[in-house]
Amino acid sequence: MSKVLMKGNEALAEAAMRAGCKCFFGYPITPQTEISAYLAKHMAKRGGVFLQAESEIAAINMTLGAAASGVRAMTSSSSPGISLKSEGISYIAASDLPCVIVNVERGGPGLGGIQPAQSDYNQAVKAPGHGDFHMLVFAPSSVQETVDMTYLAFDMADKYRMPAMILSDGLMGQMMEPVEFPDREVNPVEKPWACSGHKNKREHNIINSLYLKPDILEDSVRSRYKRYEQVENELPDAESYLCEDADIVVTGFGAAARIAETAVNNAREKGIRAGLFRPKTLYPFPKKELNEAVGNAKAILDVEMNMGQMIDDIKLYTECRLPVYFYGRTGGNIPSAEEILHEIEVCSMKGEKAECR
Amino acid sequence: MQVVFDRPKALCDVPLHYCPGCTHGIIHRITAEVIDELGIEGDTVGICPVGCAVTAYDYFGCDMIEAPHGRAPAVATGVKRANPDLTVFTYQGDGDLAAIGTCETVHAAARGENITVIFVNNTIYGMTGGQMAPTTIPGQVTQTTPYGRKPEMNGFPVRMCEMLATLDGTALAQRVAVDSVPHIKEAKAAIKKAFENQINKRGFSIVEILSTCPTNWGMTPSEAMERLRSEMIPYYPLGVYRDTDVWNGQ
Numbered sequence: 001m002s003k004v005l006m007k008g009n010e011a012l013a014e015a016a017m018r019a020g021c022k023c024f025f026g027y028p029i030t031p032q033t034e035i036s037a038y039l040a041k042h043m044a045k046r047g048g049v050f051l052q053a054e055s056e057i058a059a060i061n062m063t064l065g066a067a068a069s070g071v072r073a074m075t076s077s078s079s080p081g082i083s084l085k086s087e088g089i090s091y092i093a094a095s096d097l098p099c100v101i102v103n104v105e106r107g108g109p110g111l112g113g114i115q116p117a118q119s120d121y122n123q124a125v126k127a128p129g130h131g132d133f134h135m136l137v138f139a140p141s142s143v144q145e146t147v148d149m150t151y152l153a154f155d156m157a158d159k160y161r162m163p164a165m166i167l168s169d170g171l172m173g174q175m176m177e178p179v180e181f182p183d184r185e186v187n188p189v190e191k192p193w194a195c196s197g198h199k200n201k202r203e204h205n206i207i208n209s210l211y212l213k214p215d216i217l218e219d220s221v222r223s224r225y226k227r228y229e230q231v232e233n234e235l236p237d238a239e240s241y242l243c244e245d246a247d248i249v250v251t252g253f254g255a256a257a258r259i260a261e262t263a264v265n266n267a268r269e270k271g272i273r274a275g276l277f278r279p280k281t282l283y284p285f286p287k288k289e290l291n292e293a294v295g296n297a298k299a300i301l302d303v304e305m306n307m308g309q310m311i312d313d314i315k316l317y318t319e320c321r322l323p324v325y326f327y328g329r330t331g332g333n334i335p336s337a338e339e340i341l342h343e344i345e346v347c348s349m350k351g352e353k354a355e356c357r
Numbered sequence: 358m359q360v361v362f363d364r365p366k367a368l369c370d371v372p373l374h375y376c377p378g379c380t381h382g383i384i385h386r387i388t389a390e391v392i393d394e395l396g397i398e399g400d401t402v403g404i405c406p407v408g409c410a411v412t413a414y415d416y417f418g419c420d421m422i423e424a425p426h427g428r429a430p431a432v433a434t435g436v437k438r439a440n441p442d443l444t445v446f447t448y449q450g451d452g453d454l455a456a457i458g459t460c461e462t463v464h465a466a467a468r469g470e471n472i473t474v475i476f477v478n479n480t481i482y483g484m485t486g487g488q489m490a491p492t493t494i495p496g497q498v499t500q501t502t503p504y505g506r507k508p509e510m511n512g513f514p515v516r517m518c519e520m521l522a523t524l525d526g527t528a529l530a531q532r533v534a535v536d537s538v539p540h541i542k543e544a545k546a547a548i549k550k551a552f553e554n555q556i557n558k559r560g561f562s563i564v565e566i567l568s569t570c571p572t573n574w575g576m577t578p579s580e581a582m583e584r585l586r587s588e589m590i591p592y593y594p595l596g597v598y599r600d601t602d603v604w605n606g607q
Binding site: 022023025049051053054055057058059061062063064065066067068069070071073087088091095195196197198199200201204205206207208209210 | 369398399400401402404405411412414415417418419420421422423424425428431432433434435436437438439440443460461463464
């Protein structure tokens with residue numbers, strides 16, 4: 001198939017349908033609007049379900065119901081709406097249900113703004129809801145990657161029986177790029193656990209997250225964490241760019257990483273050996289790949305569109321061996337390549353003597 | 358030997374955890390009898406609430422999903438939209454349906470979702486030990502209204518059937534009780550109609566069942582039945598508040 005020019009949000013919506021998404025439940029919020037609008041136009045024509053829910057809470061619970069019945073289901077929102085979905089996300093994870101949740105991030109906290117931000121890293125990676133659980137988190141940094149990760153998110157959610165998030169942002173969602181939709185067969189996995197009517201041929205299935213006996217609840221959580229070990233071995237993915245000989249490795253995900261790449265190229269032209277490390281999966285975090293990327297570096301410059309969230313993980317996973325500097329813009333502001341280049345230059349002068357902040 | 362009375366097939370052969378005198382057992386039974394009579398157990402998915410009936414997933418023989426508090430109508434919507442040929446019912450208490458889940462209830466009805474809602478109204482939060490519910494009657498003493506519910510402080514109860522009857526998407530809104538054999542028969546007929554409505558794609562059907570909570574009311578089962586008759590029915594009159602075919606015309 002040839003390339004078409006599409007907005008990130010619309011490409012995500014198209015990719016979801018091609019990945020076999022049968023049901024989409026949404027609620028209006030900027031800047032994810034195009035996902036709902038696109039699916040409203042196309043979903044029913046292709047035999048799927050589009051339904052505008054009365055709230056984010058209802059939308060995530062409709063997604064829970066559809067996923068529990070065994071079909072591929074998705075919901076999308078932007079930052080404040082994701083907070084409302086967190087209850088449902090916790091139940092979905094606790095019920096071992098696969099589904100895809102899209103967060104086209106905007107500035108926060110509170111109502112915040114409607115311009116792009118990455119301020120929901122901690123929410124997505126550390127605490128998407130109450131209780132001990134994880135959610136797969138994919139962070140695309142191009143429209144093409146948004147498409148590829150949408151396919152992957154559905155597959156991996158099914159494989160590991162857990163919710164998967166596409167952590168996009170207003171920039172990824174709104175910009176247009178040429179994109180190609182890979183031709184592929186949708187091979188949904190067998191879901192013998194699904195609540196789709198037992199047809200008098202098997203025992204009844206129960207999808208539940210309540211365990212009143214502490215030992216049984218603990219066993220259930222521990223068995224889920226066993227599965228997370230498998231996820232952490234199999235799924236981490238990252239891009240390392242010019243890191244082999246880099247003195248300064250810039251770390252960032254999604255939109256921030258994309259801008260940082262330009263800054264890294266500009267730094268190289270100025271004779272500064274800079275590189276870029278970009279995690280593509282935020283949970284599971286590519287720890288091994290990070291340590292490989294910073295193997296020869298003297299310092300790390302973490303760039304995010306927030307006040308510094310992933311930086312804690314960068315420090316943790318490199319065990320603070322290197323100074324880790326931070327440059328962030330927030331509130332809907334997008335860092336320019338020039339700003340990041342300036343920070344790279346400052347860091348290259350500080351060298352390895354500086355303290356790890 | 359002829360068996361004249363037996364456990365409905367759609368009710369699992371397990372001990373129920375409900376308190377002595379609680380009417381959930383009656384409501385479970387008549388719901389299961391309806392599922393048996395319609396022969397739909399293999400194509401039915403039930404959605405449990407949060408509250409006393411949370412473990413109804415262990416009692417009904419069909420596939421069962423346990424929803425977050427109040428979200429059962431949204432979960433049911435997801436199941437039903439994904440699988441229009443399944444019969445989907447929710448089983449919810451008054452705190453679940455009429456307080457935290459009011460939004461999901463009202464909008465499922467407004468959309469005319471082809472689902473069946475079994476709404477058990479006992480005017481109290483049972484599972485958490487007897488707090489004021491959205492349905493607690495003025496003057497009723499609960500753990501959080503120790504001096505009786507005062508409307509000037511706690512507001513007024515919500516009459517769900519009357520409210521939902523105003524919505525175009527509601528096919529059936531009927532209030533019944535389970536305090537006597539004639540009322541139980543009436544309740545079962547209403548539940549059956551609510552399931553048949555779904556099978557015939559007539560729209561959203563809710564059966565509100567006035568129920569007792571002897572434990573949290575601090576009464577014997579028979580006193581509780583008497584309170585149902587003397588206090589609840591006058592405040593929540595039994596009857597059919599709406600009966601129409603939303604999607605196929607009359």
